[in-house]
Amino acid sequence: MTNHTYTRPRVYVLVWLTLLALLAVTVATAFLPLGWANTPVNLAISVTQAALVMLFSMHLRAAHPLVKIIAVIGFFGIGILIILSLFDVLTR
Amino acid sequence: MAEGVTACAPQFDDAEQQRTASNLGIWIFLATEILFFGVLFAAYAITRVRYPEAFAAASRLTNLPLAGTNTAILVTSSLTMALGVHAAQHGARRAIVGWLSVTVALGCAFLAIKAVEYRLDYLEHLVPSLDFRYAGPQADQVELFFYMYFFITGVHALHVLIGIGCIATIAVMASRDTFSPDYFTPVDVTGLYWHLVDVIWLFVFPVLYLISRS
Numbered sequence: 001m002t003n004h005t006y007t008r009p010r011v012y013v014l015v016w017l018t019l020l021a022l023l024a025v026t027v028a029t030a031f032l033p034l035g036w037a038n039t040p041v042n043l044a045i046s047v048t049q050a051a052l053v054m055l056f057s058m059h060l061r062a063a064h065p066l067v068k069i070i071a072v073i074g075f076f077g078i079g080i081l082i083i084l085s086l087f088d089v090l091t092r
Numbered sequence: 093m094a095e096g097v098t099a100c101a102p103q104f105d106d107a108e109q110q111r112t113a114s115n116l117g118i119w120i121f122l123a124t125e126i127l128f129f130g131v132l133f134a135a136y137a138i139t140r141v142r143y144p145e146a147f148a149a150a151s152r153l154t155n156l157p158l159a160g161t162n163t164a165i166l167v168t169s170s171l172t173m174a175l176g177v178h179a180a181q182h183g184a185r186r187a188i189v190g191w192l193s194v195t196v197a198l199g200c201a202f203l204a205i206k207a208v209e210y211r212l213d214y215l216e217h218l219v220p221s222l223d224f225r226y227a228g229p230q231a232d233q234v235e236l237f238f239y240m241y242f243f244i245t246g247v248h249a250l251h252v253l254i255g256i257g258c259i260a261t262i263a264v265m266a267s268r269d270t271f272s273p274d275y276f277t278p279v280d281v282t283g284l285y286w287h288l289v290d291v292i293w294l295f296v297f298p299v300l301y302l303i304s305r306s
Binding site: 006007009012013015016019020023026027030031032033034038039042043045046049050053054057058063064066067070071073074075077078081082085086089090 | 112115116119120122123124125126127130131133134137138141142156160163164167168170171173174175178181182283284287288290291294295297298299302303304305306
């Protein structure tokens with residue numbers, strides 16, 4: 001019945017270390033004068049961190065396809081919400 | 093639920109199918125949570141695009157050292173939660189209780205630091221409606237940032253508080269030997285909720301605390 005293999009603790013520890021390293025990177029880059037690029041860099045790091053947590057800690061990598069679709073729909077919904085709202089504000 | 097808990101409820105073929113069903117259920121809930129916070133992020137994005145200078149100035153008034161520490165704490169609590177779920181998968185009762193207790197402690201540390209942060213904000217007259225004073229230009233827009241700041245971090249802190257309650261409950265259940273390698277759905281599902289609260293914070297942190305620090 002329980003025939004699938006579980007994520008090993010070593011993976012969780014590696015994810016944790018990577019998340020902490022990325023936290024240091026995102027704070028460090030915030031102090032670099034990158035101009036408009038600061039925010040995209042911060043957000044790209046956040047997306048990477050979120051992807052690590054969701055794929056490994058939340059087991060999305062080995063999840064049922066239906067579960068993956070639900071997770072993607074959530075973020076897809078946010079994406080549409082934010083991007084279309086910004087279209088309005090930015091083109092006034 | 094003491095005697096009713098078997099490896100598999102009658103409506104499922106096997107424990108695996110039962111686990112997938114509850115996984116799907118919690119993920120549907122998590123998707124609504126993502127959308128809930130998504131609305132807040134959308135409101136933030138619109139106001140920030142309209143008032144970039146005011147948001148930059150306001151963001152520099154937030155407490156980066158405390159928020160950075162809190163990020164590290166929450167990320168670490170995600171690790172201890174994952175290890176708790178791992179212990180549940182292998183039926184290690186004492187390890188479940190141990191890891192969940194550490195997770196609860198870290199969650200409480202997060203809230204304590206958050207409370208200190210709010211207090212410092214209050215002392216610096218940064219709380220809209222209650223006591224807001226700002227001498228620079230665009231004071232109204234700076235105040236708008238702090239409305240967002242308190243609402244988003246406040247709602248997130250509420251989620252942390254609820255998470256702490258759930259994890260503590262699960263820890264008590266685990267100590268009473270409720271779970272086995274065939275049945276640990278509550279541990280699993282609570283873990284997923286906790287990880288999502290962590291994921292949301294990973295976006296809250298840069299958008300509120302890291303605007304134009306350079």
